[in-house]
Amino acid sequence: MGDKVQELIRIQQIIAPEITKIIQLRYDILRAILYNQPIGRRNLASQLKLGERVIRGEISFLQELNLLHINQWGMTLTEEGERITSYLEEYIRQFGGLSSLEKKICRYLNLPEVIIIPGDSDVNPMVKSDLGRAGARYLKNKLQPKQILAVTGGTTLAEVAEALGNMRFKMDVLVVPARGGLGEKVEIQANTIAAQIAEHLGGDYKLLHVPDNLSPAALRTLQNEPGIKEILDLIAEADLVVHGIGTIEEMSSRRGLGEEEVKRIISKGAVGEALGYYIDSKGKIVDVISSIGLHLEDLKKSKLVVAIAGGKKKAAAILACMYASPQSTLITDQGAAEEIVRLIEEK
C-alpha cells in the first residue's frame, strides 16, 4: 500500500484511536467464522473470549451488511463477506495488524506485553511524540496511588513526561530517577524528567545528584551517605520502572565517553544500553556504567518494568535489552518492531 494510505491511517489513528479496536474486532469475528463455519453464537463467543452479547451485536450488524448468513446450523460468510475479510487482512496489517506484530514479538521474546505504535521515529519525528503518548497512556492505566515510579533520562522519556503534561491525569505517586545523573543535557536527564513527571501527576519526587564516572571507592562512600542512601532505598523499592534504550553510537555522543572508552565497550560486543548496563546482541551484560541507582537485582523485585524506545536504528539495541530483561513490557514503534522481527527471523 502506498504512502498516502500510511499517512491516512496515521492521522486516523491519532484522531480516532477507537476505530482500530472496532475494525480489529470485526475482522477477528469474520475470520473466526471463516475458519469454523458453520459456527454458533456461543461457540464463537467462547472462542474469541468475548461476551455472548457482544458477538450478538456485531453479528446482527455484519448480517445487515450482508457479510454473513445465518441458518439453523450456525453462521456462514457470504461471498461478499469472504471478499471483505481477505481485504481486511491486508488492511489490518497496516494498523490493527500491529497487534499481530505485538503478539509475534511477545512470543519470540517471551515478554508479558508489547505495545507498538505505527510509524518509525527515525523517519518521522512525530512518531516519537506518539511513542511518548503511548507511554503516558500506559502509565495512566497502571499507576496506583502511593506507588514509586523510577524513570531514566533520554529523549523518549522526555516525550513521555511531556505527554503526561497534556493529559488531565493526577495520581499521588513518588517519582525518582532510576540512576544518578548521566551527564546529559539537562532537559533529558533522569532527574529533570522525574521532577517533570511528578509535577504533571501532582505527585512527589526525590532527586539523586551524583557525578558521573566516579571511582569505585568514591561511589561506595557516597552510597553510604544517609541522604543518598535514603533515596537509593526508595529507588530499589520502586513499583514501576520506565526506562529508555540507547544505542552505542548515541552513548558516545551524548555522554562524556572518550573515544577509546567507546571502542573498548564495542570490542566487548555491546550493541545497546539500558539502565546503565551495556548489553551484547545475545542479551549478556558486558559492562556497567560506574554510577549508582537501580540495580539489576532490584529489577526482579519491581512489579513492572517498562522499556520505551523506537526507531529502526534502535532495533538491535532494543532486541539486546529485551533478551537481557524478558520480564519487561516493551513500548516501541512499527519501524523498530518490524526490524526486530527481521533480526530474530534472520538468525
Place this chain on the structure above:
Amino acid sequence: MGDKVQELIRIQQIIAPEITKIIQLRYDILRAILYNQPIGRRNLASQLKLGERVIRGEISFLQELNLLHINQWGMTLTEEGERITSYLEEYIRQFGGLSSLEKKICRYLNLPEVIIIPGDSDVNPMVKSDLGRAGARYLKNKLQPKQILAVTGGTTLAEVAEALGNMRFKMDVLVVPARGGLGEKVEIQANTIAAQIAEHLGGDYKLLHVPDNLSPAALRTLQNEPGIKEILDLIAEADLVVHGIGTIEEMSSRRGLGEEEVKRIISKGAVGEALGYYIDSKGKIVDVISSIGLHLEDLKKSKLVVAIAGGKKKAAAILACMYASPQSTLITDQGAAEEIVRLIEEK
C-alpha cells in the same frame, strides 16, 4: 488522493460506519475552535448544537492529543492541531465530506434531507448495493407501525428490498406499489418489490395489476372498479413514498416505448422520469405515462417522499426530478451528487 485511499475508505465505511461520525465530529470541533479561538466550552457547545458534556469529553480527548490548548480565556488550537485540522479538511472531503456535499445540495435544491453514499454506481456496481442499504436504513429509521409505504419499481428499489431482507427489522406496515405495473422485467416491477419488502418487514401488501399504455377511457373505467379503487385509495393515503428516478434512455430500453414515442418525449425536453412523470431540465412536467396510481396531488399529502437514485449518468434526471419535487428526501451517491452540483453551478 489516490485510488487506494478511495478503496480503503470505502471498506472502512462498510465495516465500521461509526468512524465517519467520530471523525466528522472531531473535525467540526477543531474547525469551530480554529475559527473562533479562543472560545469557551459552553459557547462551542451552543454553536455546534451539541451537549456541553459531549464537548467536554471530546475536548479532553483532543487535549490529550496535544491538539488544543486551554487557558482561562478559552481554547486555542496548537500548531499540531492546526496541521491536523487542515489535513482532515482534505480527508473529510473523501467521506465525511460527503456530508458537506449533502448540505450543499440541500441548500441548492431546497430539500429537507439529502443522503450521499461514497462511490459511483455507474463505475462500481457494489455502490448500488450500498445505495439500497442506505435506503433500507432510512426506512428502518422512519417507518412507524401501521403506516402505508408506496414503492416504485426499478433496479435501485430492488436493491432496497434486498437490503431490507438482510436486516433483522420487522415493522407492521402495508406496502403498495406506487403505480401500476410498468411493463418491466418481473423482478424489478413495483408489484414484485412491494411484495418483497412487505415480506421482509413482516408486513402486509396489496398489488395493483394494470396493463400499461391503456387508452384514457379504459383507464377511467378501471379506476372505478371497486377492487382497484380500494387499492388506489390506499396508495393515495401512503405515509411514505419511495421512488426511483429514470433517465430517458433507460425508459426507452426498459419499457415498451416505441422509438417515435421516445423521440416525442425527448422533443418536449424531458430528461428524467419519476413516478410516471416525464420532467424537463427546469423541473416542468412535460408528459405523463398513461397508467394509474399515485398522483402528483397525492404527493403533497404524503408526509415523506424519498427519491433513491445514483450514478453520474443519472445526475441530470435526478436534478430535474428534484426541481419538480422539492419536498423530497434524496438518497444518492457521490458520483451523481458531484455531477449535480456541477450542473447547478455551471448554469
Place this chain on the structure above:
DNA sequence: AGCGGGTGGGACTTTTTTGTTCCCAAAGGG
C-alpha cells in the same frame, strides 16, 4: 470598586448503552 459575562473545572443525577446471564423452541444426531 462592583457587576455581568465569560472561562475551566468539579460534582451530581439521569439516561443510555453495554454486558451477563438466563430460558425457550426448533432441529439434527446418536
Place this chain on the structure above:
DNA sequence: CCCTTTGGGAACAAAAAAGTCCCACCCGCT
C-alpha cells in the same frame, strides 16, 4: 427419545455517556 446444538428473546446488572448544576476565577465595562 434424549442430548446437543442452533438462533432468538428477555430480564437484569454494570458501566459509560450525557444532562445539569455550581463554583472560583478573570476580564472588561460601568
